[in-house]
Amino acid sequence: xxxxxxxxxxxxxxxxxxxxxxxxxxxxxxxxVNPATGKVMGKCPISTQEEINAAVxxxxxAFPEWRRTTPLARSRILFRLKGLLEENFEEVSxxxxxxxxxxxxxxxxxxxxxxxxxxxxxxxxxxQQGYYSEDIASGxxxxxxxxxxxxxxxxxxxxxxxxxPLWSAPYAVATGNTIVIKPSSEVPFSQMRLAExxxxxxxxxxxxxxxxxxxxxxDGMLEHKDIVGITFVGSTPTGRDVIYKKCGETGxxxxxQCGAKNFMLIMPDCNVKATVPALxxxxxxxxxxxxxxxxxxxIVGDDNKFYNSFMEEVVAMxxxxxxxxxxxxxIQMGPVRDKEKRDKIIGYIDIGIxxxxxxxxxxxxxxxxGGCPDTCFVGATIFENVTPSMRIxxxxxxxxxxxxxxxxxxxxxxxxxxxxxxxxxxxxxxxNGRSAREFQYNVASGNVGINIGIVAPVALFxxxxxxxxxxxxxxxxxxxxxxxxxxxxVIIQRWF
Amino acid sequence: xxxSTCSGAISLSRELENESAKFxxxxxxxxxxxxxxxxxxxxDNAKYVTQIERAYYGVITDAIEGCxxxxxxxEDYRIQATPSKDASYSNALKEALxxxxxxxxxxxxxxxxxxxxxxxxxxxxxxxxxKRNERVPKLKALLDQAK
Numbered sequence: 001x002x003x004x005x006x007x008x009x010x011x012x013x014x015x016x017x018x019x020x021x022x023x024x025x026x027x028x029x030x031x032x033v034n035p036a037t038g039k040v041m042g043k044c045p046i047s048t049q050e051e052i053n054a055a056v057x058x059x060x061x062a063f064p065e066w067r068r069t070t071p072l073a074r075s076r077i078l079f080r081l082k083g084l085l086e087e088n089f090e091e092v093s094x095x096x097x098x099x100x101x102x103x104x105x106x107x108x109x110x111x112x113x114x115x116x117x118x119x120x121x122x123x124x125x126x127x128q129q130g131y132y133s134e135d136i137a138s139g140x141x142x143x144x145x146x147x148x149x150x151x152x153x154x155x156x157x158x159x160x161x162x163x164x165p166l167w168s169a170p171y172a173v174a175t176g177n178t179i180v181i182k183p184s185s186e187v188p189f190s191q192m193r194l195a196e197x198x199x200x201x202x203x204x205x206x207x208x209x210x211x212x213x214x215x216x217x218x219d220g221m222l223e224h225k226d227i228v229g230i231t232f233v234g235s236t237p238t239g240r241d242v243i244y245k246k247c248g249e250t251g252x253x254x255x256x257q258c259g260a261k262n263f264m265l266i267m268p269d270c271n272v273k274a275t276v277p278a279l280x281x282x283x284x285x286x287x288x289x290x291x292x293x294x295x296x297x298x299i300v301g302d303d304n305k306f307y308n309s310f311m312e313e314v315v316a317m318x319x320x321x322x323x324x325x326x327x328x329x330x331i332q333m334g335p336v337r338d339k340e341k342r343d344k345i346i347g348y349i350d351i352g353i354x355x356x357x358x359x360x361x362x363x364x365x366x367x368x369x370g371g372c373p374d375t376c377f378v379g380a381t382i383f384e385n386v387t388p389s390m391r392i393x394x395x396x397x398x399x400x401x402x403x404x405x406x407x408x409x410x411x412x413x414x415x416x417x418x419x420x421x422x423x424x425x426x427x428x429x430x431x432n433g434r435s436a437r438e439f440q441y442n443v444a445s446g447n448v449g450i451n452i453g454i455v456a457p458v459a460l461f462x463x464x465x466x467x468x469x470x471x472x473x474x475x476x477x478x479x480x481x482x483x484x485x486x487x488x489x490v491i492i493q494r495w496f
Numbered sequence: 497x498x499x500s501t502c503s504g505a506i507s508l509s510r511e512l513e514n515e516s517a518k519f520x521x522x523x524x525x526x527x528x529x530x531x532x533x534x535x536x537x538x539x540d541n542a543k544y545v546t547q548i549e550r551a552y553y554g555v556i557t558d559a560i561e562g563c564x565x566x567x568x569x570x571e572d573y574r575i576q577a578t579p580s581k582d583a584s585y586s587n588a589l590k591e592a593l594x595x596x597x598x599x600x601x602x603x604x605x606x607x608x609x610x611x612x613x614x615x616x617x618x619x620x621x622x623x624x625x626x627k628r629n630e631r632v633p634k635l636k637a638l639l640d641q642a643k
Binding site for chain 1: 497498503554562563570
């Protein structure tokens with residue numbers, strides 16, 4: 001096993017990509033820090049309103065010509081992008097590990113998921129077809145054309161810097177729109193590299209733009225009259241109270257995919273050997289920083305013997321997780337993105353102790369391999385005796401913390417899940433088809449897992465979400481994304 | 497070193513294939529009589545690396561247990577990249593058989609450990625093991641002739 005080479009050497013300057021040009025910013029510059037090593041790897045601008053305006057203006061100017069480009073021609077550029085992404089798969093993946101901290105298997109997984117969206121969007125010549133009815137009245141025909149709308153803004157989060165903008169971008173441009181992507185300023189390099197590859201693939205100037213920055217850039221995009229729609233992935237307070245609200249006020253289409261508190265239900269008949277590793281990935285993969293992560297483990301039934309033996313397996317495997325720099329292939333869990341996030345997670349662990357939950361595994365002082373500083377690391381943490389009224393059992397921690405609940409019956413377990421304000425990715429582990437169906441039928445969750453710990457839909461299905469986990473109507477990915485990025489033009493025709 | 501991650505297991509597969517390819521290349525130089533067979537083995541090793549990497553890069557996603565699918569010890573599968581110095585043909589063939597046995601054990605163990613978790617990867621481990629297993633009777637036949 002090896003420690004893989006870093007693709008970014010020294011300190012790299014992040015630039016905006018506007019109208020086919022890489023341009024510096026006049027805004028404030030912030031450091032991009034590798035959370036595993038603590039080293040500064042880049043300088044990222046917080047772009048100005050003028051720079052946002054320039055990007056939107058370029059996108060608006062490019063729209064008429066891009067719209068007239070045939071779907072087949074647009075598709076060919078996407079095919080080229082897909083090829084370039086495959087060629088640069090490893091580099092793109094390692095960039096994610098460097099800027100975010102996730103381990104290399106997770107980064108490669110993220111790259112693959114991103115590429116899958118490009119692959120699906122390559123089918124745009126058929127995906128964007130309308131439909132036609134002859135003789136809706138005598139001599140009158142009617143048909144529908146899914147038409148592009150204009151400029152879309154895509155606001156990416158820090159936890160999946162490469163993949164999440166690709167839930168939207170390929171569909172937006174495939175359908176004939178133009179885009180402005182705003183990556184998180186904490187993790188700008190994945191989108192910078194993606195834009196370089198998009199440029200190489202042959203997108204005309206102005207079709208694909210990237211403007212780096214933080215909240216001011218988001219506000220600038222929300223206020224901009226020429227942006228017709230926004231896709232956003234981030235926290236529930238921002239998604240609901242800022243993005244969704246502001247898009248409503250300004251008449252923009254919106255997809256706001258937000259926070260979660262996912263339950264993993266364990267039935268006593270589950271396949272323990274396969275379930276425990278699945279739970280490790282669910283709760284501790286990506287250091288718990290994902291909206292589909294398991295947060296609450298809910299063990300069903302009053303069989304204490306099963307509970308004790310199952311928890312022993314979970315604790316044993318959790319306590320063996322190797323932490324360190326994700327470019328070391330032996331590492332299973334990386335750091336969280338920054339010290340502020342680590343401190344927030346540690347704060348929640350302290351709250352859990354005060355609330356009276358039993359701290360079965362304490363991740364506050366983890367063992368870290370390879371001499372990495374401990375600044376951003378939190379180890380796997382497990383609380384037992386958690387109840388829905390506790391903050392650790394109800395609020396999104398966004399870190400590697402497992403809260404263990406118990407319920408007597410499956411019905412009670414589903415009630416506990418449904419009492420949560422979130423509904424993103426609940427799952428059940430069982431060998432019983434009836435239990436599985438009861439669960440999938442009754443649980444209020446946009447994505448439902450049956451013996452799957454991370455309920456992440458592939459690109460041809462929408463990335464769903466319910467309740468406080470999603471604001472909007474249509475979702476990113478697949479057919480729903482095609483509908484989101486087009487409006488229906490219906491033509492009724494009669495000839496005299 | 498313990499291997500838990502898929503990336504680690506893929507790297508070990510690559511290393512085993514590359515090292516055993518070197519072994520057979522050396523065999524082809526030392527024992528020219530059967531060099532075509534040995535060079536064929538070495539060439540097949542490169543195909544197996546491609547097959548396994550293609551499976552891994554094709555299915556790895558953030559949704560499957562890439563970091564928790566294996567419980568292997570790298571030391572259990574160490575192989576030598578060349579036959580022992582001054583080994584007779586019979587002894588070199590015995591070393592080749594021992595090496596194949598170790599590599600087969602690796603693929604079977606890795607496939608078994610990850611069969612519920614890693615989608616196409618364990619299937620390809622098994623397929624490669626099946627193909628590699630075809631070498632065993634060939635090597636045994638050469639050993640019988642060499643005795």
